[in-house]
Amino acid sequence: MTKEVAVLGAGMHPWGKWGQSFIGYGVKAAQDALKDAGLRWQDIQLVAGGDTIRNGYPGYVAGATFAQALGWSGAKVSSSYGACATGAQAISVARAHILAGLCDVALVIGADAAPKGFFAPTGGHRPEDPDWLRFHVQGITNPTYFGLYARRRMDVYGATPRDFAAVKVKNAKHGVHNPNARYKKEVQIEDVLGSAVVADPLHLLDICATSDGAAALVLSSMDFARRHTTDPVKIAAVSTVTPVYPNTIIEMPNLSTDSSAGVGLPEIGFKESIAHGAYEEAGLGPEDMSLAEVYDLSTALELDWYEQIGLCAPGDAEKLLRDGDTTIGGRVPVNPSGGLASFGEAVPAQAIAQVCELTWQLRGQAEGRQVEGAKAGVTVNQGLFGHGSSVICTL
Amino acid sequence: MDPREPRLLGTQCRACGTYFFPAERTFCRNPACDEADLREVELSRTGKLWSYTSANYKPPAPFVAKEPFEPFAIAAVELEEEGITILGQVADGLGVEALEAGMPMELVLRELYQDDEHIYMTWNWKPMDGGGA
Numbered sequence: 001m002t003k004e005v006a007v008l009g010a011g012m013h014p015w016g017k018w019g020q021s022f023i024g025y026g027v028k029a030a031q032d033a034l035k036d037a038g039l040r041w042q043d044i045q046l047v048a049g050g051d052t053i054r055n056g057y058p059g060y061v062a063g064a065t066f067a068q069a070l071g072w073s074g075a076k077v078s079s080s081y082g083a084c085a086t087g088a089q090a091i092s093v094a095r096a097h098i099l100a101g102l103c104d105v106a107l108v109i110g111a112d113a114a115p116k117g118f119f120a121p122t123g124g125h126r127p128e129d130p131d132w133l134r135f136h137v138q139g140i141t142n143p144t145y146f147g148l149y150a151r152r153r154m155d156v157y158g159a160t161p162r163d164f165a166a167v168k169v170k171n172a173k174h175g176v177h178n179p180n181a182r183y184k185k186e187v188q189i190e191d192v193l194g195s196a197v198v199a200d201p202l203h204l205l206d207i208c209a210t211s212d213g214a215a216a217l218v219l220s221s222m223d224f225a226r227r228h229t230t231d232p233v234k235i236a237a238v239s240t241v242t243p244v245y246p247n248t249i250i251e252m253p254n255l256s257t258d259s260s261a262g263v264g265l266p267e268i269g270f271k272e273s274i275a276h277g278a279y280e281e282a283g284l285g286p287e288d289m290s291l292a293e294v295y296d297l298s299t300a301l302e303l304d305w306y307e308q309i310g311l312c313a314p315g316d317a318e319k320l321l322r323d324g325d326t327t328i329g330g331r332v333p334v335n336p337s338g339g340l341a342s343f344g345e346a347v348p349a350q351a352i353a354q355v356c357e358l359t360w361q362l363r364g365q366a367e368g369r370q371v372e373g374a375k376a377g378v379t380v381n382q383g384l385f386g387h388g389s390s391v392i393c394t395l
Numbered sequence: 396m397d398p399r400e401p402r403l404l405g406t407q408c409r410a411c412g413t414y415f416f417p418a419e420r421t422f423c424r425n426p427a428c429d430e431a432d433l434r435e436v437e438l439s440r441t442g443k444l445w446s447y448t449s450a451n452y453k454p455p456a457p458f459v460a461k462e463p464f465e466p467f468a469i470a471a472v473e474l475e476e477e478g479i480t481i482l483g484q485v486a487d488g489l490g491v492e493a494l495e496a497g498m499p500m501e502l503v504l505r506e507l508y509q510d511d512e513h514i515y516m517t518w519n520w521k522p523m524d525g526g527g528a
Contacts (some may be wrong), residue, residue, distance in 0.1 A: 120455035132457055133417070137507060137517045138484055140469060141452040149446025155446070155496040200449040200468075200491045219491050245426050246413075250445075250480050255417065260478030262413035263425050372438050 003281065005098045006225030006232035007393065009037025009218035010356040013111070015182040015211040015343045022052050025214035026062070026111030027069045029349075031105065035219035038228060044218070045103035046076040048094040050086040050110030050348030051123070062348065063090075068110045076103065083293065085240070085383025086110060087215070087351030088391060092238045096218050104224040110348035111214030118142065119210065121253075121296050131253040138255065142297070145252045147199030150389075152299035154201060157315040160305065161201050163322075165192035166223035166377065167299035168205050168341050170327050175338020177368025180353075182211050183342050192299075206299040211344030215352035217359075233362045235355070236284070236376075239277030241388035243270035245385050252384055274388035275309035275380045282392040286310030289332055290374040291361055293354040295381040296339040306334065309380050309390075328369060336361060336369045351389050356391040400435040401504045402500065403481070403518060408436060414477040438479075440502040442472040445480050447494045458510040466490075470520040472500045486521035499523040 008343035013025040013033025026049075034041055045170040047070075049063030063079035076097075082091035087110045118141045126132040134140040153159040172187040187205060195204040225232045243251075244266035246258030248357045251270070268276060279285050286309060294305035303317035311332055320326055326334040337343070340350070360366045360379040381389040396402060405416035408423040410430030416438060421430050453464040468485035484496065486503050500520045507517040 118452075118455050121457070123456070125457075130417075135454055136459070137506040138469070138482060139450055139458040139460070139467070140482055141454045144469050144482075145447055146452060148446040148469070151448055151496070152446040172413065197449070197451050199451070200447075202448075219500070245424065246478070248478065250482060255482050257480040259414040261476065262408065262411035263427065270501070320400065 003099060004222055004234040004236055005095050006220050006222055006234055007217055007355070008039065008105070008220050008228060008232060009033040009035070010226060010359040011036055011092070012180045012353060012356055013214040014180045015213035015346060018212050020113065020212070021112040021114040022212070022214070023065055023069050025113070026066050026109045026216070027110065027214060029214035030066060030107055030109050031218035033218050039105065039218060041070050042073050043339045044073070044075050044105060044107045046078065046094060046097050046106040048078045048090040048106055048108045049142040050090040051079050052112045052348050053081070062109070066387045082387035082389070083384035084345070085285065085351055085381055085387035085389035086348040087353070088238060088240055088381060088389030089387070090219065090354065091219070091235070091352065091391060095235060095238055098219060098221050105218065105220040108217045108219060108352055109214070110352045112346040112348050113212045114346060115341045116210065119254055130255065134255050135251050140255070142252060143199035144203065145250065146207060146298035146301060147202050148250065149198070149304060150202050150298060153303060154299055157318065159300070159318050161193060162189060163303070163318045164202065164206050164299040165189045166321055167173035167296065168192050170321070171296060171341035173336050174328060174336050174369055175288050175342025178338050178342065181338045181342040182344050183207070202298055202300065208297050208340035209344030211346045213311060213343065213346035213349050213353070215349040215356050217352055217355060231395070233359045235380035235391060236394045237278040237281035237392040239274055239388055239390040240279065241273055241277045242386045244273065251386070258262065260298040270388070271304065271308040271382065274382060275378055275390045276376060277388065278390040278392045282394070284376060284392060288376050289378050290300045291333045291336055291371045291377045293337060293339070293357050293377065294334055294339055295350070296335060297345065299341070302334065302339070305380055309378060328371060333371045336366065336371050351379065352383045354381065355391050355393065358391070362393055362395050396437070400440060401518070402440045403502065404435055405438045406433040407436045408432060410471070414438065414479055416479060416481060422471060436485055439474045439476050442474040442500055444494060444500050445471040445473045446498055447471065447485070447491055449491050461489045468493065468494060469502060472520050483518050483520045486519035490524065493522060
């Protein structure tokens with residue numbers, strides 16, 4: 001049995017700070033995806049929403065919220081949350097319904113309206129929640145973890161703040177031509193190094209902003225797709241793996257790691273296992289990828305991902321970047337969309353947006369940022385608390 | 396416990412030897428272990444610096460920040476016996492320039508905040524040689 005589903009349509013609401021409700025962003029993205037697919041909303045049999053936890057609104061039921069806004073149609077509904085990996089959760093639910101024959105065509109939507117500045121946990125006195133605890137007892141924010149990983153690259157591999165800045169320069173250049181990007185301006189190394197230090201060694205321009213935005217996909221069975229289009233982009237794999245015990249690398253939002261005192265380390269670490277799961281499922285490897293969309297919450301994290309998704313050996317990411325391999329025109333462009341550096345993070349939309357970019361790239365529709373001859377691409381992302389997220393698209 | 400030599404309290408599974416911090420009291424998280432024989436233990440109060448960073452901007456609530464806010468450094472310290480890495484602020488206002496990966500660190504106490512009835516304490520990490528640079 002084929003494990004492939006078709007991407008019939010992709011749509012986004014541009015990222016930015018628009019001061020409106022996340023619902024409107026999601027509806028716009030959904031309408032664009034439906035138009036792209038040549039389908040009506042009433043044709044959709046399942047709506048899979050990625051939840052937002054903000055907005056002072058019952059955002060935990062995003063699937064139904066979008067269905068109501070689009071007009072109740074009786075479609076089945078699903079609402080998923082997995083922090084930054086929320087979008088992959090929603091894609092996974094839609095794909096599973098399609099592959100199980102429970103529906104032929106599904107609409108996946110994620111949208112957010114993000115507050116400015118640091119993300120913070122919800123209020124109250126909740127010491128049992130690691131996300132609350134780390135802020136309360138140690139003042140540890142998300143950039144703390146980005147800073148720890150970046151410093152580690154410097155100590156272990158000799159990376160420099162200039163290397164990190166070069167990631168921003170590359171991604172800003174990629175994003176200039178993306179109509180959905182929030183920042184469409186080139187940046188120089190000196191701009192990054194001259195911006196304020198937030199979490200040493202990372203500067204303000206090394207760390208992604210928080211944004212409003214929305215992304216949507218229309219997914220269908222291959223049979224359904226053949227009746228509507230000639231040659232759709234396919235989703236060949238979705239990896240939603242959790243870590244294998246013990247995970248001894250410190251992870252957001254924890255104050256501590258698992259202990260290795262009683263059990264030996266797993267064969268590969270959590271971050272390495274995320275794309276690995278997708279490669280295994282697709283029967284493909286990193287050498288088959290024409291491009292990658294990776295979760296650059298910070299510039300240094302993008303370099304970590306190069307190694308963790310198998311584009312190069314550990315310690316070689318800086319060289320890969322310097323050689324231009326990951327720039328459009330290079331061997332395997334990374335974040336041709338401009339990445340989070342050009343978008344800022346709209347949490348439940350982001351993993352869906354990564355797949356929108358792969359879709360447009362594989363169709364040859366990524367005007368101004370096209371990876372020539374793209375045949376397959378991989379996304380990777382990770383959600384708080386241990387949510388892996390990786391999707392492989394092929395022609 | 397000697398207040399000059401404070402230790403974090405965690406738990407350890409007697410069956411498989413795995414440690415937990417913050418303390419896990421209801422189940423053992425080792426998937427190969429069916430026991431839940433958890434006892435409270437004092438964790439090592441010294442370890443090796445795995446990595447470090449800084450907080451140059453005031454973290455949002457529920458952090459209780461000093462006014463005016465003073466930037467601080469944060470350390471990730473590996474405890475050898477426990478096989479566990481624990482985060483914490485760096486003591487005494489020491490900045491990242493005083494830190495170097497691999498250096499020995501020890502646990503000290505710091506007041507988090509106080510109300511009418513209690514003084515709430517938390518832990519900090521401190522370079523054992525007083526910090527480099």
